[in-house]
Amino acid sequence: MYESQRALASPVRNPRMATVIGRLLGAAFLICFGTGLYSHFLQEPLDWMRFATRPEFLYQVTQGTHIVAGIACFPLLLAKLYIVFPELFAYPPVRGLVHFLERASIALFVGASLVQITIGLLNTYQWYPWPFPFRQVHFALGWVLIGLLVIHIGVKLPVITRYWSKSTSADDDHLVDAVSNDRSANAEAVRLWGPSRPGGVTGRVLDYIDATPRVAGGVSRRGFLTTVGVATTAVVALTAGQTFTPLNAVNLFGPRKKGVGQQGVPVNRTSEQALVADAAMAAGWTLTLAVAGTERSFTRSELLALPQTEVRLPIACVEGWSQMASWRGVRLRDLADLMDAAPDSSFRLISLEERGSFSKTQMGREYVRDPLTLVALELNGETLDLEHGYPARMIAPGRPGVLQTKWLSRIEAI
Ligand SMILES: Nc1nc2c(c(=O)[nH]1)N[C@H]1C(S)=C(S)[C@@H](COP(=O)(O)O)O[C@H]1N2
Numbered sequence: 001m002y003e004s005q006r007a008l009a010s011p012v013r014n015p016r017m018a019t020v021i022g023r024l025l026g027a028a029f030l031i032c033f034g035t036g037l038y039s040h041f042l043q044e045p046l047d048w049m050r051f052a053t054r055p056e057f058l059y060q061v062t063q064g065t066h067i068v069a070g071i072a073c074f075p076l077l078l079a080k081l082y083i084v085f086p087e088l089f090a091y092p093p094v095r096g097l098v099h100f101l102e103r104a105s106i107a108l109f110v111g112a113s114l115v116q117i118t119i120g121l122l123n124t125y126q127w128y129p130w131p132f133p134f135r136q137v138h139f140a141l142g143w144v145l146i147g148l149l150v151i152h153i154g155v156k157l158p159v160i161t162r163y164w165s166k167s168t169s170a171d172d173d174h175l176v177d178a179v180s181n182d183r184s185a186n187a188e189a190v191r192l193w194g195p196s197r198p199g200g201v202t203g204r205v206l207d208y209i210d211a212t213p214r215v216a217g218g219v220s221r222r223g224f225l226t227t228v229g230v231a232t233t234a235v236v237a238l239t240a241g242q243t244f245t246p247l248n249a250v251n252l253f254g255p256r257k258k259g260v261g262q263q264g265v266p267v268n269r270t271s272e273q274a275l276v277a278d279a280a281m282a283a284g285w286t287l288t289l290a291v292a293g294t295e296r297s298f299t300r301s302e303l304l305a306l307p308q309t310e311v312r313l314p315i316a317c318v319e320g321w322s323q324m325a326s327w328r329g330v331r332l333r334d335l336a337d338l339m340d341a342a343p344d345s346s347f348r349l350i351s352l353e354e355r356g357s358f359s360k361t362q363m364g365r366e367y368v369r370d371p372l373t374l375v376a377l378e379l380n381g382e383t384l385d386l387e388h389g390y391p392a393r394m395i396a397p398g399r400p401g402v403l404q405t406k407w408l409s410r411i412e413a414i
C-alpha cells in the first residue's frame, strides 16, 4: 500500500461505486452512440438506407436525447474518475504486457471520452477552438469509444458482475472493512476469496480492495451519490429546455431558447453569414426544378398560385435545440408530379448560398413523396422571414435542421 493511495482512500472509492456510476455512464455512452449514428446516417445515408418520416418529431427526440445524455456524461465521468483515481498510482505501474495494455486502453478511454464530450458541448455553442472538422472527428471518436468501452467492460467483467447487485456487494463490504481494519486479515480474505469464489474475481478485486481501504470521514457514499445525482439533474434540467418544452422556463445554459428569434423560431445561420441577402431579396428570384433534362423556373407568385398546404413541423438542429412551427407552402411531391419526376427519384436541394456545408443537400424519396414535405413560403402565418430562408425553404418531417435547406434556388431530381 502506497502512501499516496492511503491518502486518497475514501468510502466511495470502491468497486461497487465504480460499478454503479460506471453502468450509468455506459448507458449514456450507448445512448449517445445510437442516436449519434442515426444522426450521422440521416446526413450521410448509405445508398440502401431509407428513414422513418413519422413521428415527424422523431429527430427532435433522438437528437435532443443525444445532447442531454452527452451533457449528463460530464458529472458522471467526473464522478467515475473521482472513484477510480487512486488506480493511477497503482504499484508496480506496469505488471507485464497485459496489464500495460489494460492501463493504456483505460488512459485512451478516459482521454478520448473527455475530448468527445467537450467538443460535443462546444459544438452546441458553435465554438470551434480546434483545427479539425468537428463532425468527422466526433463520429470517428464515437467508434473508438465504443471499441474501448467493449474492451473496458470485458476487462472489468468479473468486477462488474460481482458488484452489479447490492446484496453480493454487501458481503464484500464486510470483507473490505475487515481487511482495512486489520491488515493481517488480508491473508484471511485471500483464503475466503480464493479460487472457490465464482467468476474468478479474486485477483482483481483484491487488488482493488488493497488499493482502496476504508477510512472514516471524507465523503460518505450517500453524500457522494446525492451530489452526483443533483449535479447530473441540474446540468440536464438547465439545458434540456432547448429541446423539451416543459423545461423551457429553466433553460439557463442551453444556447437557444424556444420562441426566441424571427417569427418565434430561433435562427441558425443568418442571411449575413451565408452572404445571401442580395440574391434572396432580388426581384428576379426563381426556383428552378430540373428533372430528367427538363427545367422549369417558378417565381414566388407562381409558387403561391399552386395549391398550398399547412403543416406543423419542427426545426430540430443537430446542436440539440428544436422548435415546432407552422409552415405553409407547396408540397414537394406536387412539384415532382408537375415535372413528371419518377416516383423513386431522390432530390438535390441547392441554396442561393454559394459556400457553406449546407448549401447543397440531398433528400431521399421517402421525404420527396411525403405529404408533409413542403417548399415553404410562409412561417407561423407570415411571409417567410429572410432569416428563415425567404423566398423559399425546404421543410420535411423527421430530418435534422441541417437538411432543411434555406434560400432555395434549385431542386434537381437525381
Ligand atoms: N442554405 C442553408 N440552409 C440551412 C442552413 C445553412 O447554413 N444554409 N443551416 C441549417 C441548420 S443547421 C438549421 S438548424 C436550420 C435552422 O433553420 P432556421 O434558421 O430557420 O431556424 O436551417 C438549416 N438550413
Ligand SMILES: [Mo]
Pocket: 268, 316, 317, 318, 319, 401, 402
Ligand atoms: Mo442546425
